[in-house]
Amino acid sequence: MTTALRPTHSRRPAWAGRNFTLHTSATVISGLGNAAAPIATAFAVLEHGGGTSEVGYVTAARMVPLVLLLLIGGALADRLPRHRVMVGANLFNALSQAVLAALVLAGPVGLPPLLLLSAAGGAGQAFYGPAAQGVILQSVDAEHSARAFSVYRMAVNGAQIGGAALGGALVGLIGPGWVLALDAGCFVLAAALRTLLDLPAASEASPGEPGSSPAPDMLGELRAGWREFIGRRWLWAVVLQFSVVMACIEAVEAVYGPVVAKQRLGGAGAWGTAMAAFSVGMLAAGLLTARRQPRRILLVGNLGVFLFALPAVALAVAAPVPVLAAAMFVSGAGVTVFGVNWMLALQQEIPVELTSRVSAYDALGSLALTPVGLAAAGPAADLLGLDGALWACAATTLLLAAAVLVVPEVRRLSRATGDRPAVGDRAPAPAPALN
Numbered sequence: 001m002t003t004a005l006r007p008t009h010s011r012r013p014a015w016a017g018r019n020f021t022l023h024t025s026a027t028v029i030s031g032l033g034n035a036a037a038p039i040a041t042a043f044a045v046l047e048h049g050g051g052t053s054e055v056g057y058v059t060a061a062r063m064v065p066l067v068l069l070l071l072i073g074g075a076l077a078d079r080l081p082r083h084r085v086m087v088g089a090n091l092f093n094a095l096s097q098a099v100l101a102a103l104v105l106a107g108p109v110g111l112p113p114l115l116l117l118s119a120a121g122g123a124g125q126a127f128y129g130p131a132a133q134g135v136i137l138q139s140v141d142a143e144h145s146a147r148a149f150s151v152y153r154m155a156v157n158g159a160q161i162g163g164a165a166l167g168g169a170l171v172g173l174i175g176p177g178w179v180l181a182l183d184a185g186c187f188v189l190a191a192a193l194r195t196l197l198d199l200p201a202a203s204e205a206s207p208g209e210p211g212s213s214p215a216p217d218m219l220g221e222l223r224a225g226w227r228e229f230i231g232r233r234w235l236w237a238v239v240l241q242f243s244v245v246m247a248c249i250e251a252v253e254a255v256y257g258p259v260v261a262k263q264r265l266g267g268a269g270a271w272g273t274a275m276a277a278f279s280v281g282m283l284a285a286g287l288l289t290a291r292r293q294p295r296r297i298l299l300v301g302n303l304g305v306f307l308f309a310l311p312a313v314a315l316a317v318a319a320p321v322p323v324l325a326a327a328m329f330v331s332g333a334g335v336t337v338f339g340v341n342w343m344l345a346l347q348q349e350i351p352v353e354l355t356s357r358v359s360a361y362d363a364l365g366s367l368a369l370t371p372v373g374l375a376a377a378g379p380a381a382d383l384l385g386l387d388g389a390l391w392a393c394a395a396t397t398l399l400l401a402a403a404v405l406v407v408p409e410v411r412r413l414s415r416a417t418g419d420r421p422a423v424g425d426r427a428p429a430p431a432p433a434l435n
Contacts, residue, residue, distance in 0.1 A: 019139040019197050020148060023083075024155050026193035027132070030090065031159035033186030036167025037097065039275070040179035042258040043171050043268050044104050045114065053378030054111060059254040060374035061115040062122035067367050069126035074360025075221045077131035078353060083197035086135070089128035090194065094187035096120035097180055105177035129363055134356035137347045138199060146293045149343045153336055154286035160279035168272015225357025228350065234298060234409035235349075235358075238342070239365035241404040245308065246366050247373025248393035252312045255377040256390055260315050270321050277325035278311075281332025289340040297348075298413045301341030305401040307334030309394040316390035348416050 038059075045055050077085050100117040103109045140148040170179050229235060253275075261271035285304075294300040307330050314327035350358050380389045404410055 017139060019135070019199055020152075022193055022197050023132075023135050023139060024152050026086075026190040027152075028155050028159040029193065030186050030190035031156050032163040032166075033097075033183030035160040035163025035275070035279070036170065036179050037183040038254060039167040039258070039268060039272060040171050040176035040183070041100075041114075041118070042254065044109070044176035044180070046258070046262060051378070055258065056251070056255045056374045056377040057111070058114050058118050059250070060371040061118040062125075063250075063367060063371040063374060064122065065119050066122035066126045066129075067364060067371065069123055070130065070360045070364045070367075071222055071225075071357075072218070073127035074130035074225065074357040075218045076127065077134050077356035077360075078221060078225075079218075081199055082131040082135045082138070082356065083194050083199055085131040086128050087191045087194045089124045089131070090187045090191035093121055093124035093128070094184045094191065096124065097184035097187065101177050101180035101184060104180060105175075130356040130360040133346075133359035134352075135197070135199065137343065137350075137355050138352055140347070145344060145347055146340065147290050149340050150286045150290035150336075153339055154283050154290070157279050157282035157286060157332070157336065161276050161283060163279075165272055165276040168268045168270075168275070171268045171272075221357065225354055225361060228354050229358050229361040232349065232409075233407060234345070234413055235362070236365070237404055237407040237410060238298070238302070239362050241305075241400045242366040243369045245305065245397050245400055247369040248312070248397050249308055250370050251373045251377040251380075252315065252390065252393050254374060256315060256381070256386065256393075257311070259381075260386065264318060265321055265324075270324075273321060274311075274324050274328045278328035278332040278335075281329035281334075282336045283332075284329075285333035285336035286340070289336060293415060294341070295414050296412065297341040297344050297415050298410045299405070301338040301345075302401060302404060302410060304334030304337030304341075305404075306398060307331050308401070309397040312390045312394035312397070316387045316394065318387075344415065345413060349413075 041058060042055050045058050073085070073089075096117050100114075100121075103113055103117070136149070136152060167179055170182075257274065258268070258271055261267060261274070265271070310327040310331045311324070314324045319327065346355065346358070346362075377389070380392070383389075384392060
């Protein structure tokens with residue numbers, strides 16, 4: 001039985017139903033740990049004798065199973081209640097992070113265990129990500145979606161502010177092992193909250209045309225998701241853009257940033273400050289997107305992508321920490337501007353029963369080249385120099401942000417005025433309207 005909205009007995013806004021509130025709270029908790037974990041992992045590698053290449057390899061090891069398993073995770077999330085998929089993924093990630101923390105705390109760790117446990121974390125994320133995207137799109141009605149998605153991103157980004165700042169500080173104070181242990185605990189708490197969600201399977205929430213039958217197997221479901229994905233030029237064009245842009249961003253944030261921080265800025269605390277500024281920028285932009293709803297949602301969203309290049313430029317010119325933090329702040333604002341408008345486009349254009357599969361294709365395409373970019377980050381820095389590699393990332397990002405605007409649908413896709421009710425917080429109406 002689903003939980004109906006009861007605004008007269010709740011202090012929550014009418015659009016912030018029980019499922020939205022629980023999912024957002026759980027995401028904030030896991031986000032606190034996740035913001036700190038990459039900093040802890042990078043400095044664990046550096047403290048145990050690794051260099052730029054080893055940081056890139058460990059980060060890439062997480063991305064490989066993430067890319068390989070995303071489609072299975074998306075199909076599973078559209079077949080089962082999505083919150084159950086998330087609970088299982090959270091518990092698996094808690095276990096992998098706990099084992100990694102124990103190894104780091106026990107003493108020097110060789111590269112193979114770090115690669116294996118990083119890969120385990122990516123496998124869990126492959127099942128979590130499509131389900132989480134489906135849940136947030138499923139839990140909000142279209143009438144209030146801009147405000148809800150902005151609030152959601154502000155809450156998540158607020159957690160990243162605390163997580164990044166604490167991560168950088170705690171790595172220096174108590175060491176990376178304990179920070180990874182805290183991340184494992186956050187996953188456990190998030191999983192406990194998500195057991196309280198009340199959502200049907202997506203196929204039950206939006207059954208489709210009368211007389212139709214569900215896809216007979218997972219392969220058939222993946223084909224249906226692919227047809228939906230490839231049939232929308234704006235969708236695959238932006239994803240193709242992000243396949244390269246994300247490789248550049250991850251190389252800057254996961255590899256070059258920590259290395260520059262250690263060599264020129266004083267260590268983990270400086271990079272933690274920069275990442276916190278990035279999160280503050282995302283949070284500040286959330287206040288703007290909650291109040292202003294552009295008509296051309298993808299055009300406005302893509303303008304934010306141009307700002308993604310600023311951190312690489314700041315690192316390349318050896319900017320002091322305050323200037324780097326300012327660049328990270330503006331870049332973070334661009335992430336929110338793009339992210340909120342992208343979520344609006346997906347909710348508006350993609351049927352609810354296909355959102356996890358389409359999100360999986362979205363994530364797969366966007367992340368497909370990231371492992372290559374991360375693994376190549378060290379060799380690229382050796383070939384071009386660290387500053388040359390950073391300039392290459394910035395130039396590539398700017399070029400692709402401009403190139404995607406050639407697609408007419410990206411420039412013209414407009415915000416619709418119709419409403420799609422949230423599933424789970426409002427009981428779906430089967431035939432006649434509910435009395």
